Amino acid sequence: MFEEVPSFVDYHCHLDLYPDYEKQFRACDAKRIATLAVTTTPRAWPRNKVLTGTTSLVRVGLGFHPQLVGDHVEDLRLFAKYLPEARFVGEVGLDAGPAHYKTFADQKRTFETILKLCAQAGGKILSVHSVRSAREVISMIETHLTGTDNRVVLHWFTGSVAEARRAAGWGCYFSINQAMLGKTSTIMLIKGLPKERLLTETDGPFTKIGTRPTIPSDVAETTNLLATILQESPQETRKLLISNLTQLEKRTQCAGV
Ligand code: MN
Numbered sequence: 001m002f003e004e005v006p007s008f009v010d011y012h013c014h015l016d017l018y019p020d021y022e023k024q025f026r027a028c029d030a031k032r033i034a035t036l037a038v039t040t041t042p043r044a045w046p047r048n049k050v051l052t053g054t055t056s057l058v059r060v061g062l063g064f065h066p067q068l069v070g071d072h073v074e075d076l077r078l079f080a081k082y083l084p085e086a087r088f089v090g091e092v093g094l095d096a097g098p099a100h101y102k103t104f105a106d107q108k109r110t111f112e113t114i115l116k117l118c119a120q121a122g123g124k125i126l127s128v129h130s131v132r133s134a135r136e137v138i139s140m141i142e143t144h145l146t147g148t149d150n151r152v153v154l155h156w157f158t159g160s161v162a163e164a165r166r167a168a169g170w171g172c173y174f175s176i177n178q179a180m181l182g183k184t185s186t187i188m189l190i191k192g193l194p195k196e197r198l199l200t201e202t203d204g205p206f207t208k209i210g211t212r213p214t215i216p217s218d219v220a221e222t223t224n225l226l227a228t229i230l231q232e233s234p235q236e237t238r239k240l241l242i243s244n245l246t247q248l249e250k251r252t253q254c255a256g257v
Pocket of ligand 1: 012014038091203206
């Protein structure tokens with residue numbers, strides 16, 4: 001699978017949440033963007049699986065967003081049911097921001113179950129949310145996924161430099177979006193990471209450029225900005241990101257869509 005060589009990587013985008021989502025799925029192939037279409041609820045899995053089946057560069061993640069856990073604890077059963085079909089898992093994780101802290105205990109139970117299910121199954125690639133909870137997320141990953149062949153991509157990482165190093169030491173990848181590159185502290189953090197662990201993402205349509213939602217092709221500009229940070233040419237960075245994607249996906253089994 002995914003034998004075609006892409007030009008760019010968007011490893012965290014909610015393709016199914018755009019009003020013109022069918023066009024967005026097709027555009028990933030047309031513009032040669034290897035895209036991980038994350039979802040926020042396991043209820044979205046069957047439809048996203050069908051949409052992804054019509055493309056060659058879109059991967060689909062079985063998701064259970066931490067911000068939705070409070071209302072949908074019963075969806076965990078559905079998550080477990082679909083997991084054997086999924087090679088990619090996301091968006092999952094924890095959110096200790098003020099709006100979602102009240103469900104944090106439920107979120108932890110849910111994320112723990114998801115990690116245990118992934119550990120049992122093996123070969124999954126997870127796109128993980130860690131708002132104000134990087135330390136907790138990293139220690140749960142260490143506890144449940146160490147010694148398995150699952151891989152983790154920390155999406156929109158906002159933890160400390162020490163936490164980033166700890167996550168990189170465990171083997172985590174980091175998907176970087178343009179909003180992150182507006183902060184000097186984040187740029188310094190990225191400079192300190194092994195560049196073999198970097199990927200790009202948009203987190204569209206939740207992020208914006210001006211007043212419009214981002215779309216996967218916006219990773220071209222993110223790649224250019226990252227090139228400046230890494231002091232490389234855009235072409236070298238583009239190759240680096242494709243190579244990182246290939247290495248990440250090579251390390252896991254090829255089960256599921
Ligand atoms: Mn997201």
